[in-house]
Amino acid sequence: MLFEQSKMLSKLAHDTLNFVNAQTLALEKLAGDPGTFSSDQMKQLGIIWRHKDLVQESLRDLLELERLIMLRMQGSWRIASYQFSDLVTASIGAYESRATGKGVQFENVVESCPEGIGDARAVRRLIDNLIINALKFTPKGGKIRVELRPSGDNICLSVVDTGPGIP
Numbered sequence: 001m002l003f004e005q006s007k008m009l010s011k012l013a014h015d016t017l018n019f020v021n022a023q024t025l026a027l028e029k030l031a032g033d034p035g036t037f038s039s040d041q042m043k044q045l046g047i048i049w050r051h052k053d054l055v056q057e058s059l060r061d062l063l064e065l066e067r068l069i070m071l072r073m074q075g076s077w078r079i080a081s082y083q084f085s086d087l088v089t090a091s092i093g094a095y096e097s098r099a100t101g102k103g104v105q106f107e108n109v110v111e112s113c114p115e116g117i118g119d120a121r122a123v124r125r126l127i128d129n130l131i132i133n134a135l136k137f138t139p140k141g142g143k144i145r146v147e148l149r150p151s152g153d154n155i156c157l158s159v160v161d162t163g164p165g166i167p
Contacts, residue, residue, distance in 0.1 A: 007066070024056075084114075087120060091131055092110075092146055102138075107145040107146070111150065116155075127157070
């Protein structure tokens with residue numbers, strides 16, 4: 001029964017994510033022509049955008065939950081070695097155009113680090129979430145600094161932005 005429920009939630013999340021992606025395109029088009037909106041309307045568009053991001057993130061969480069349930073049921077897990085610097089570089093690359101469109105600049109310092117062992121997809125998702133959150137709250141003209149460096153037997157990843165921070 002868990003399998004059927006998991007598949008149903010996954011399909012629902014995937015289909016809803018497609019609708020949200022269509023809304024994203026419409027919002028990008030509207031936001032691309034700010035001269036036609038009042039400041040209050042632009043503020044409302046910003047609120048819609050942030051809520052759309054939250055819905056997208058929740059849907060991706062549902063898809064990830066389905067994936068984890070499947071892995072558990074199959075008795076398999078994607079444990080393998082990976083290069084942390086490759087994951088960080090790929091994540092930065094995936095969001096550079098969004099940052100550029102928003103007028104936000106990336107500043108990257110990615111050093112070579114020891115190999116990691118684990119679920120590279122889950123680690124990449126963690127990195128993506130840090131960058132997405134920084135993009136959400138960094139104003140136009142702001143900067144996001146992503147730094148990866150070795151630290152003894154560990155690694156240190158920091159994502160610092162010029163947004164308002166947590167009150």
